[in-house]
Amino acid sequence: MTRTALVTGATGYIGGRLVPELLDAGWNVRVLVRTPRKLRDRPWADRIEVVEGDVGDTDAVRAALEGTDAAYYLVHSLDTGRRFERRDRALARSFARAARAAHAKRLVYLGGLYPDVDELSPHLDSRKEVEEILLDSGVPTAVLRAAVIIGSGSASFEMLRYLTERLPVMITPRWVDNRIQPIAVRDVLRYLVGAADLPDDVSRGFDIGGPDVLTYRQMMQQYAEVAGLSRRTIRPVPVLSPNLSSHWVGVITPVPSSIARPLVESLVHEVVCKEHDIARYVPDPPGGLVGFTRAVSLALAKVQAYDVATRWSSASAPGAPSDPLPSDPDWAGGSLYVDERCSPVNASREALWSVIESIGGQNGWYSWPLGWWARGVLDRLWGGPGLRRGRRDPFDLSVGDALDWWRVEEVDDLELLRLRAEMRLPGLAWLELAVDDGPGGQVVFRQRALFAPRGLVGHLYWQLIKPFHGIVFGGMQRGIAAEAERVQAEGRASRWRRSSNLPGTPGRPTA
Structure with missing residues (x-):
């Protein structure tokens, strides 16, 4: 009963x-x-x-x-x-x-x-x-x-x-x-x-x-x-x-x-x-x-091992009793700093995704190259990987791939790329690049940088680099959007095609 x-x-x-x-x-x-x-x-x-x-x-x-x-x-x-x-x-x-x-x-x-x-x-x-x-x-x-x-x-x-x-x-x-x-x-x-x-x-x-x-x-x-x-x-x-x-x-x-x-x-x-x-x-x-x-x-x-939500709203999946819940107070769950940006893009999802998936390595990060190079040199001096690892393939990314000082944590074709930082940091960091639908069918590019600080040094580190976010992350937002519009105008997004063997399922770009 x-x-x-x-x-x-x-x-x-x-x-x-x-x-x-x-x-x-x-x-x-x-x-x-x-x-x-x-x-x-x-x-x-x-x-x-x-x-x-x-x-x-x-x-x-x-x-x-x-x-x-x-x-x-x-x-x-x-x-x-x-x-x-x-x-x-x-x-x-x-x-x-x-x-x-x-x-x-x-x-x-x-x-x-x-x-x-x-x-x-x-x-x-x-x-x-x-x-x-x-x-x-x-x-x-x-x-x-x-x-x-x-x-x-x-x-x-x-x-x-x-x-x-x-x-x-x-x-x-x-x-x-x-x-x-x-x-x-x-x-x-x-x-x-x-x-x-x-x-x-x-x-x-x-x-x-x-x-x-x-x-x-x-x-x-x-x-x-x-x-x-x-x-x-x-x-x-x-x-x-x-x-x-x-x-x-x-x-x-x-x-x-x-x-x-x-x-x-x-x-x-x-x-x-x-x-x-x-x-x-x-x-x-x-x-x-x-x-x-x-x-x-x-x-x-x-x-x-931060479970960053794949959507842009609070995750509500059940977890262990010790885990934080979306319904917990804003002050609970420890500190997580977020830099979030979004912008409409005059390009197709395929064009924007082709740029996102080819980011890094020889293709660069679309913002302040000197700053990225300097941060890579400092990371090498501190024992990190710096930018020397590049990428496995110029167009294709898979979960687990090394990408400069990042590691690919999730790839959802035409929707989301999540990278976890492996550089030397006083905390844990992620970068998310996502393709979303805007009003009237417009394509929207969403970008999030997340940082979970470790100790007082972690909090100070975030405050120290915060003035540069507009140059680094703002420049990346604008640069990726501009490149996607150029790809669309030149018709180069056609290299990203859907698999003929799995109708309706995203495939991989062809060189």
């Missing part, structure tokens, strides 16, 4: 990753959201039931709970400002009333791991209060208490990422040596799915954490090692208060201050699991829980 789960917070970090996990586990999923259009690009959008409504609307929640076997409360108000505690309290009470009135069978709440102290930070105190409200609802409730969740898009992880990547030398507060028990997002999701099947007489909180207990200093050093960064110099001082620390984090990272401030204030506490009772109901996986360095590796995998 198929069971139904209600998920609140489905547009958020955990909720957006929990829904596909529940679907894969065989649940019917119903989501309660204020703005259903935010879900339309999710790959699982056509597999769920969407109910429009607010968590604070008791009647809407009660209606959404009808016929459900489990309900997930994944709502918080950190990003609403200083009075988030008041809003969290009101929403939790409203949800608890609705759940009791609808005779809900099971509630599951993801809260925060907190120590046994008299005074908690506002963030952890609010999480504890919401936990108590739901446990007192009269509905069997499972509360999962987690500390720092490791996965791309998690606010705590993004703070760790940006601080470590951007600051090789840090003056930090004393809390940098407080102990924390982080947990990988995939283990959090496994516990959330399993918590829906707890026995009816189990209504309590559970501490959940990974296998490692680390200080924040150790977490930053291990992150740096996994990310290929040099060891960070960290100097804790007693004069940095949580208030000053939150302002400091706001300057260094793009995480909004409304989120960073309560999270930083919570770092004054040591948060280590006091029990592992959840394993009695949701056993550890055969390979054990995911350790910190493995969780960081999973979170960085998408950036270290």
